[in-house]
Amino acid sequence: MDWRSVRFDWNRARAFLVTAEEGSLSAAARALGMAQPTLGRQVAALETELGVALFERVGRGLVLTPSGLELMEHVRAMGEAASRVSLAASGQSQSVEGTVSITASEVASAHVLPPIVAALRRAEPGIAVEIVATNAVRDLRRREADIALRSPRPTDPELIARQVSAGAATLYATPACLARFGPLERPEDMARAEFIGFEENAPLLEGLNRRGLGLTARNFPVRTANHLVQWELVKRGVGIGVMLTDVGDGEPAVRRAAPWLAPFGFPVWLVAHRELSTSRRVRVVFDFLADALSTRRPPGPPES
Template identity: 60%
Template sequence: MDWRAVKFDWNKARAFLVTAEEGSLSAAARALGMAQPTLGRQVDGLEQELGIVLFERVGRGLTLTPSGLQLLEHVRDMGEAAGRMSLTAAGQSQALEGSISISASETYASVLLPPIVTKLRQIQPGIQVEIVVANHASDLRRREADIAVRNFRPTEPDLIAKKIGEAHAALYATPDYIARLGNPTRPADLARGQFVSLDRSGLMIKGLNTLGLGLTEANFPLLTESYIVMWELVRQGAAIGVLDAFIGDSDPLVARVLPDLPTLPFPIWLVAHRELTTNPRIRMVYDYLADALRRP
């Protein structure tokens, strides 16, 4: 291979890749943790080095040119190779000190992880922890996080997972809201209630109706993808919400709606990339989290 023919900087190629995937310079800058003008200069520099135009500006966004589209797949391959190299190197590191990132949903990240991470830092002050808040599944193969707390088992062969327990979701509302519903005693009584929805797919309605509630879309006048926003709406008395009973039962502002109603079970999995299990730091934190988050 003639290495002299490769005349572009990988950092600039990475700037191009992330900008193409994120759709704008501002989003790409946030993803890379760098200033937008710096990122823009890297993209401009790559265009100058290659002698082609990669993006066209459309309003406030960016659209790939035909040349940019042709190069994108090659740069994606480079990005995946860089990610594999980073994973392998991280797996070979024997140092206990260093940084680690843990991905979890808003609820777990804000309620369950802070006391656990506080104790972890007391035991191992040389470990720096980043908590990645993501209600979607972080891509561990692309190093969006080192460890993830999930409610489903991964199917990717290069990920390892440990089921650390079973959680149970219950219905909650303020005592005043429950009283306004006439203190319901049967599942069918909740058909006149209002709920906060967390998704547009209808899965939440289907899940609740397995309990005999008989709900329709009309029962869900509120929609948010944020668990924190959902829970605050419930705490303000706006509607009924669904949350992990371990968290919901500890909130003094709310109460279970129909306490005898069966809960909705869902698993808790701890996930990491297989390459990282050879890293003592990640192995230690993985095992620590498994013990701290374990449910009976």
């Protein structure tokens, strides 16, 4: 390789890459934890080094020029290689001290992880835990989290996954809420009930209708993207909503809205990056989560 032909600084290339991905200097500066003027100087220096314009300003944002688009493909590959170097280096650590980030849905973060993390902290006080509570899928390859708790099985070959349990969810409401709709004894009776929906409600609506409920958008007068807000609305009697069975069955304010309806089952996968799995710190947390989740009470009908 002719090293003399490499005419730019990687830090400047990184500044260009993050700016292109974030769409503005201010957003890129926040992502990198640096001052915006410093970042801007790095991008400008890269343009000077390469002798090309990389961005055009459009409104308050930045748009890649044709030269920037061509360069982006190569710099992104460099960024992924740099990430792999960082992953390999962190994987060499045998220390059980440090931070491990875990991403899970809002419901799992609020109702499933707390007792497990409390037990983990007692067993491994040197490990700090960051919980990323989001319903969006975080990118483990980009180190947006170390470990993820997910329902769909990942297909990325760079990730390792272990199915740790099977989850279930069903419909819940307060007794007063259910009384407003009259007896709900058959699937067709549910068409006169009101439900709490999600922001992207089509999957829930289609899933319920596959069970013969015959619902329309009018059955969902209240919607929210936040699952925890949805659950609070259910507990306040606003409508019928979906919750994990081991959470809903343990909530005294509600009961199953349709006991005759079989719960919705789904697998629970624990996921980590293949290289990160060699890190002792991450491996300890991964195995601890796997053991704890595998021994959770299996979902089933409520106790009589």
